[in-house]
Amino acid sequence: MSHLDDLPSTPGKYKTDKVLHHHRYLRLSKLTLWASLFLALFLFYLLLSPPPSPSRRNLNDSSASSAAKYGGSHWEKQVRKSSRPRTPHNGLTVLVTGASGFVGTHVSIALRRRGDGVLGLDNFNRYYDPKLKRARQGLLERSGVFVVEGDINDVILLKKLFDVVLFTHVMHLAAQAGVRYAMQNPGSYVNSNIAGFVSLLEVAKSANPQPSIVWASSSSVYGLNSKVPFSEKDRTDQPASLYAATKKAGEGIAHTYNHIYGLSLTGLRFFTVYGPWGRPDMAYFFFTKDILKGKTITVFESPDKGSVARDFTYIDDIVKGCLGALDTAGKSTGSGGKKKGPAMFRIYNLGNTSPVPVTKLVTILEKLLKMKAKKKVMPLPRNGDVEFTHANITLAQAELGYKPSVDLEAGLKKFVKWYMGFYKKKSSW
Numbered sequence: 481m482s483h484l485d486d487l488p489s490t491p492g493k494y495k496t497d498k499v500l501h502h503h504r505y506l507r508l509s510k511l512t513l514w515a516s517l518f519l520a521l522f523l524f525y526l527l528l529s530p531p532p533s534p535s536r537r538n539l540n541d542s543s544a545s546s547a548a549k550y551g552g553s554h555w556e557k558q559v560r561k562s563s564r565p566r567t568p569h570n571g572l573t574v575l576v577t578g579a580s581g582f583v584g585t586h587v588s589i590a591l592r593r594r595g596d597g598v599l600g601l602d603n604f605n606r607y608y609d610p611k612l613k614r615a616r617q618g619l620l621e622r623s624g625v626f627v628v629e630g631d632i633n634d635v636i637l638l639k640k641l642f643d644v645v646l647f648t649h650v651m652h653l654a655a656q657a658g659v660r661y662a663m664q665n666p667g668s669y670v671n672s673n674i675a676g677f678v679s680l681l682e683v684a685k686s687a688n689p690q691p692s693i694v695w696a697s698s699s700s701v702y703g704l705n706s707k708v709p710f711s712e713k714d715r716t717d718q719p720a721s722l723y724a725a726t727k728k729a730g731e732g733i734a735h736t737y738n739h740i741y742g743l744s745l746t747g748l749r750f751f752t753v754y755g756p757w758g759r760p761d762m763a764y765f766f767f768t769k770d771i772l773k774g775k776t777i778t779v780f781e782s783p784d785k786g787s788v789a790r791d792f793t794y795i796d797d798i799v800k801g802c803l804g805a806l807d808t809a810g811k812s813t814g815s816g817g818k819k820k821g822p823a824m825f826r827i828y829n830l831g832n833t834s835p836v837p838v839t840k841l842v843t844i845l846e847k848l849l850k851m852k853a854k855k856k857v858m859p860l861p862r863n864g865d866v867e868f869t870h871a872n873i874t875l876a877q878a879e880l881g882y883k884p885s886v887d888l889e890a891g892l893k894k895f896v897k898w899y900m901g902f903y904k905k906k907s908s909w
């Protein structure tokens with residue numbers, strides 16, 4: 481039925497206007513009725529829903545799911561217990577942010593295993609499947625690590641944690657990771673890697689005593705550099721992605737807090753970390769998934785038709801580097817926000833120092849999975865990826881005792897074994 485059917489059969493001007501006016505009136509009153517109904521429902525909803533927690537300082541839509549869940553004497557007991565080193569007065573008391581993330585889980589367990597006190601903090605955002613993060617949380621709980629559910633932008637929560645526990649160290653791993661996703665959700669990088677980092681440093685600088693902080697920077701800060709291997713002394717002023725730019729900004733921010741407040745700060749430039757319990761957004765992880773499903777994978781090549789390459793670094797080597805950085809971190813020199821002298825400021829590459837072409841990564845996976853990959857080769861898109869990475873690790877070797885020992889084939893073997901076991905058990909996912 482067209483709107484013309486509404487008109488009377490013998491339309492005279494006056495009559496038509498009158499009828500139209502009547503119809504408009506009817507539509508208007510219907511509209512008013514619906515609007516009032518919606519308004520009433522909305523007011524009813526507002527009345528019933530609890531007031532938002534004043535402690536939420538969360539602009540990140542990806543973490544919006546994580547309502548802060550903390551407070552109360554039982555919660556404080558859990559926080560204290562988890563943070564306590566096995567032997568009192570001997571061992572670190574570490575706050576690990578991003579504890580249910582890939583590196584966070586491994587580092588927390590390693591610290592706990594050797595007797596340090598570890599408290600986890602994680603917002604369980606939905607950047608990738610939160611069920612994997614929950615499974616890692618289960619692993620952490622079984623190792624005696626309690627994970628507080630909250631965001632690093634939640635200053636009130638951070639202050640509360642520092643009130644309850646005198647942390648000697650912070651291992652800051654909470655971040656928005658991933659190079660390519662920065663084009664889809666730039667705000668999440670600013671929110672986590674810049675605003676969140678500043679929130680943490682603000683609280684840490686005012687803590688008394690101030691903790692020493694070790695945090696995750698990234699190999700991506702080397703951006704478009706062509707001189708290899710990448711050394712800490714090289715320029716880092718031509719990032720290729722917003723992700724890289726926020727990590728580079730983090731290094732500048734860290735320097736400021738070291739300079740003004742005497743916070744001891746160590747930045748670790750991780751090089752494409754992989755392994756069991758890894759991140760599903762990374763190529764080695766989703767290549768495995770897609771090869772097993774018989775789905776085509778896209779393999780990027782450089783403009784000269786060469787393979788892009790990465791200095792893939794196995795998680796256990798990274799964990800050793802993180803522990804080395806925590807153990808050698810000097811004390812912060814300020815207290816309650818006042819600097820008393822210069823404090824340590826360090827940056828290290830944590831790579832494997834043997835880059836492998838992505839085509840080789842695929843060949844290894846095919847061998848381990850006993851399946852041929854369906855490959856589509858594509859030129860490297862302009863989405864932030866760089867052509868190659870290669871770490872010079874001399875400094876970390878000398879000062880942290882860092883010595884990577886797992887090659888890509890051995891590391892992927894462990895990853896594939898974990899993957900098969902984990903997803904077989906979770907076949908209903």
Ligand SMILES: O=C(O)[C@H]1O[C@H](OP(=O)(O)OP(=O)(O)OC[C@H]2O[C@@H](n3ccc(=O)[nH]c3=O)[C@H](O)[C@@H]2O)[C@H](O)[C@@H](O)[C@@H]1O
Nearest residue numbers: 657658698699700750751752762763764778779780788865
């Ligand atoms: O080293 C780092 O600092 C960074 O390492 C990884 O970033 P990336 O090396 O790009 O790791 P993947 O996303 O797993 O990519 C690995 C390689 O596979 C290639 N790739 C990726 C995706 C794809 O579909 N096809 C493909 O060939 C990429 O170009 C890259 O050369 C992490 O995702 C970052 O969070 C981290 O900071």
